[in-house]
């Protein structure tokens with residue numbers, strides 16, 4: 390009988406977030422990722438819709454990495470009867486608990502949606518009891534004919550591509566692909582032998598500035614702000630970007646590249662995640678390993694204050710300028726950064742530095758696009774502060790990076806499915822793959838199923 394694999398695009402199409410793919414293969418029902426849909430809100434209402442499959446029938450869930458848009462709906466999956474296995478790399482497993490607990494605490498403030506029923510301590514405990522961590526390249530034998538491997542995606546600590554080998558055919562889900570070279574992480578692994586590719590396209594239609602310049606831009610931004618005696622606000626994703634920034638600031642401070650001033654890490658989640666990073670130092674790249682040989686504390690330096698408690702966060706205002714505040718959330722949709730923005734954005738001596746992805750409609754995106762007044766925590770805030778965007782720190786490959794990633798396996802590829810991007814971005818990349826590489830590429834719509842010959 391002819392062997393096939395069926396993929397259903399349950400989420401993560403037409404959107405950067407909400408990754409959720411169902412793979413039916415060799416009699417198994419397997420999910421890749423089970424993420425929250427986010428955007429203007431931390432969690433869109435659609436997250437509480439039913440799954441398009443029966444969670445009880447799922448055998449295994451593979452988690453590509455610990456971002457909430459890839460794992461945030463697992464407690465709901467558990468709540469609806471999923472009792473299969475959860476597989477990821479070891480660091481992803483280590484990062485999952487703080488990420489899920491943080492999501493729970495944010496969502497529990499939204500009691501009008503009845504979210505507390507899904508995100509209970511019990512659900513999270515059960516989630517972790519089903520979870521098993523693996524090394525990169527460790528063989529995971531699912532059936533006699535089906536084996537799976539995690540390959541390094543270089544996106545965040547522990548991030549992986551998931552490679553299924555069934556009957557000799559290779560199917561690869563990229564998860565999110567890192568903007569190699571990263572300050573801390575190893576490069577995205579080259580792939581050369583893939584038949585079917587399901588790939589992200591967050592920056593499918595845009596390129597970043599040179600990565601070599603990013604530390605220089607950061608240094609200049611800090612110096613300019615210092616000269617104006619302002620506060621530099623950096624809205625930052627707690628996972629990876631915060632640790633990367635600490636790593637970069639550590640290098641700038643230790644090498645006397647920037648003047649000494651108070652630097653606040655004002656994010657309880659980032660503080661907690663940084664501790665997990667310290668446990669997985671052996672997953673860092675050579676550059677970071679080398680730096681560690683003469684500076685044991687890569688994420689700690691003179692002037693750094695980690696403000697865990699909210700009283701400490703409020704006290705930051707009393708600290709004289711110039712100073713730097715790193716706080717979440719990265720798109721200014723919530724978290725402590727919004728309080729700092731409300732306070733500091735109206736003053737032209739201050740600086741707002743954006744280093745990460747800003748989803749369409751988010752306050753961060755509106756500010757980036759040059760809006761003069763932004764509504765933050767129910768209040769209109771006039772923006773007079775300096776605005777700086779450094780795209781070189783993006784955690785995602787840019788358009789050219791995605792193309793050359795695919796190019797490496799061009800000769801073996803049969804089909805590419807472009808997902809996890811806004812429609813414009815996914816369509817642009819799909820067209821580029823067709824035009825530049827002559828590859829059969831599609832941007833599937835949500836709910837579509839396709840059957841692949843294996």
Ligand SMILES: [Zn+2]
Nearest residue numbers: 454456544565
């Ligand atoms: Zn991600």
